[in-house]
Amino acid sequence: MAAVEGSPESAKTHEGATLPAHDTITVMPEGGIRPEPRPDLLLPQNWSKARKWAIILVLALVSLMVATSFGISAPASNAISQEFDNYSGFFSVFFITVPNLGQVIAAFYIGPLSERFGRVPVCHFFNSLWLIFTLAGGFSSSASQIIVFRFLTGATVSSINLNPAMAGDLFSVTQRGFALSIASLIPLLGSAVGPLIGGYITQYLNWRWTFWVVAISTGALFPISIVVLKETYVPVLRRKALKKQELHREKAASERFPNGKWVSAKMLLLLVFRPFVILVSSRIAVLMGLYIVICFGYLSILNSTNATVFQEAYGFSEGTSGLVYLSTTAGTLFGSLYCGITVDYFLVRGLPYTKKDVNATQHPENRLIPVIPALFLFPIGLLVYGWSVERRVHFIVPILSTFLYGFSLSSTTVPIMSYIVDIFGDVSASAVGAVLSLRYLAGAFLPIATPYMYARLGYGWSNTILALILVALAPIILRTTIRRPKKGRDTGEETSAEARPTS
Numbered sequence: 001m002a003a004v005e006g007s008p009e010s011a012k013t014h015e016g017a018t019l020p021a022h023d024t025i026t027v028m029p030e031g032g033i034r035p036e037p038r039p040d041l042l043l044p045q046n047w048s049k050a051r052k053w054a055i056i057l058v059l060a061l062v063s064l065m066v067a068t069s070f071g072i073s074a075p076a077s078n079a080i081s082q083e084f085d086n087y088s089g090f091f092s093v094f095f096i097t098v099p100n101l102g103q104v105i106a107a108f109y110i111g112p113l114s115e116r117f118g119r120v121p122v123c124h125f126f127n128s129l130w131l132i133f134t135l136a137g138g139f140s141s142s143a144s145q146i147i148v149f150r151f152l153t154g155a156t157v158s159s160i161n162l163n164p165a166m167a168g169d170l171f172s173v174t175q176r177g178f179a180l181s182i183a184s185l186i187p188l189l190g191s192a193v194g195p196l197i198g199g200y201i202t203q204y205l206n207w208r209w210t211f212w213v214v215a216i217s218t219g220a221l222f223p224i225s226i227v228v229l230k231e232t233y234v235p236v237l238r239r240k241a242l243k244k245q246e247l248h249r250e251k252a253a254s255e256r257f258p259n260g261k262w263v264s265a266k267m268l269l270l271l272v273f274r275p276f277v278i279l280v281s282s283r284i285a286v287l288m289g290l291y292i293v294i295c296f297g298y299l300s301i302l303n304s305t306n307a308t309v310f311q312e313a314y315g316f317s318e319g320t321s322g323l324v325y326l327s328t329t330a331g332t333l334f335g336s337l338y339c340g341i342t343v344d345y346f347l348v349r350g351l352p353y354t355k356k357d358v359n360a361t362q363h364p365e366n367r368l369i370p371v372i373p374a375l376f377l378f379p380i381g382l383l384v385y386g387w388s389v390e391r392r393v394h395f396i397v398p399i400l401s402t403f404l405y406g407f408s409l410s411s412t413t414v415p416i417m418s419y420i421v422d423i424f425g426d427v428s429a430s431a432v433g434a435v436l437s438l439r440y441l442a443g444a445f446l447p448i449a450t451p452y453m454y455a456r457l458g459y460g461w462s463n464t465i466l467a468l469i470l471v472a473l474a475p476i477i478l479r480t481t482i483r484r485p486k487k488g489r490d491t492g493e494e495t496s497a498e499a500r501p502t503s
Contacts, residue, residue: 042237042238044169044170044234045169045171047170052171052179055170056167056170056179056182058221058225058228059123059162059183060182060186061186062127062159062225063160063183064187064189065217065218066157066160067190068190068191068214069134069153070096070100070150070153070194071096071191071195071198071303071325072201073095073198073207073211074194074303074306075199075202076202076207077092077307077308083207084142090448091143091147093447093448093450094147094448095150096303097304097444097445097447097448098150098151099154099157100440100441100444101151101154101445102152103154103160103161103436103440104154104437104440104441104444105154105437106126106154106156106437107161107440108437110158110162111433112430112433114165114429115233115235117236119165120229120230120232123158123159123162123229124229126156126158127156127158127159127222128222129156130153130156130157133152134149134153134218136149137149137211138211139208154440161432161433161436163184163187164180164417164421164428164429164432166183166232167179167183167421168180169232169234174347175344176344176418176422177339177340178341178343178344180343180417181336181343182336182340184339184410184414185336185337191328191332193329194325195303195306195307195324199307199317199323203317282423282424284480285435288416288480289420289438291416292412292413292416293435293442294473295409295413295470296409296413297442298378298382298405298466299328299405299406299409299443300447301446302328302405303325303328304447305447305454306324306402310324310395314392316395324399324402327402327403327406328403328405328406329406331404332409333406334407335374335406335411336414338407338411339414339415343367343370343415346366346367346369347366347367349366364423365480367415367419368419368481369481369482370411370414370415371411371481372478372481373408374408374411375477377407378404378405378470379468379471380401380404381408382467383463384401384404385398385401385402385463386461386462386466387460389460417432417435420432
């Protein structure tokens with residue numbers, strides 16, 4: 001049996017029948033031929049690699065700007081307090097973390113709206129609002145205005161919320177982990193690079209430029225995103241294709257706008273609760289989501305207090321304190337590269353190491369195996385950081401310990417998000433949104449309590465308590481991660497029963 005590529009002309013069969021142009025023709029052993037149609041190019045997973053990776057890269061760059069904007073103002077905390085004569089310890093931390101509070105709200109509607117109206121329209125609309133609010137933040141004339149504008153920037157973040165879902169739209173299960181690690185890598189770098197840049201901008205220009213530099217950079221990227229980003233959500237693509245058919249126009253319209261209405265009170269209510277209804281249908285997803293919440297909350301504590309800690313404990317300047325975040329950046333980079341190699345690798349092998357078998361059932365839980373090192377490294381990083389600052393050990397020790405923070409967060413986030421995208425499929429954006437809303441809630445409020453905790457317990461014992469919480473959770477996460485299929489079965493039903501959403 002041989003395959004022959006069809007010519008631009010319609011191919012003729014031996015009986016004179018006409019085949020569609022550009023089909024692949026398979027010559028059968030008995031002399032007949034069979035047309036093999038090309039893959040449906042409507043499906044994003046069948047697009048060219050260049051097109052798919054261009055979309056991932058632009059999404060990652062937009063997310064980089066967003067993540068950078070949230071951390072770039074951290075070293076400017078003292079300068080802003082002086083300008084507005086507001087020396088409240090609450091303000092100095094809350095203005096840094098308040099975008100997380102906005103993202104809590106954004107997670108309720110970004111994912112569900114993208115599943116109803118498409119990923120790209122939602123992304124462009126909210127990116128435009130985010131750009132406006134970021135620019136306006138630099139013109140703030142009071143501390144309260146800064147908090148309001150930074151809250152609104154958090155409430156209009158779409159790219160970070162949609163990154164995992166769009167990676168799932170574009171890539172098959174066996175390629176998705178690497179794509180998601182790259183899509184997550186660049187934004188994670190922003191949270192570490194932002195304070196580094198912000199320190200020098202504040203020192204040599206003005207704290208207002210920490211807003212304007214990000215707004216200008218994002219404005220330059222915006223036209224590129226309009227050209228490159230294409231709709232990736234298959235149900236929306238099929239609905240649009242259906243609308244093009246005159247006979248099905250009415251049906252397609254009724255699917256998008258029930259009863260001819262854009263929105264209703266019931267629809268809005270469903271949008272608000274849908275992410276959590278979807279997430280709680282999987283017990284393992286809930287457990288892993290809560291673990292991400294704790295890890296992100298801890299990193300938010302570090303990002304919001306790092307500059308101040310090194311300025312006060314080691315006498316660093318605003319610019320020099322920003323350099324502390326380079327270690328976190330390196331850890332984040334290494335963790336994402338580690339996930340890029342291991343997330344897809346373990347999907348088809350599991351534990352213990354086995355030979356790759358493409359025909360074997362791929363258990364979603366295998367996505368979680370790369371999380372294992374972070375279960376031990378994150379508590380170690382917390383302990384080393386806390387006690388080295390407490391004892392005023394040379395500053396290189398706490399700086400290097402933040403490498404473990406960055407590595408642990410990225411090597412936890414990428415596998416768990418890949419797992420959630422795998423098990424929730426078309427509604428993964430809503431499920432991811434539920435996890436992100438809880439994550440940002442922790443990121444908004446945990447750092448506020450940190451200065452009071454440090455003042456009462458000291459850096460050493462405070463971080464010891466945080467580390468013990470992770471140690472207590474480690475056996476539960478480890479058991480979920482390494483459990484194997486029951487002997488004699490390879491259906492995946494035994495191991496994935498708790499993971500899969502219930503109907």
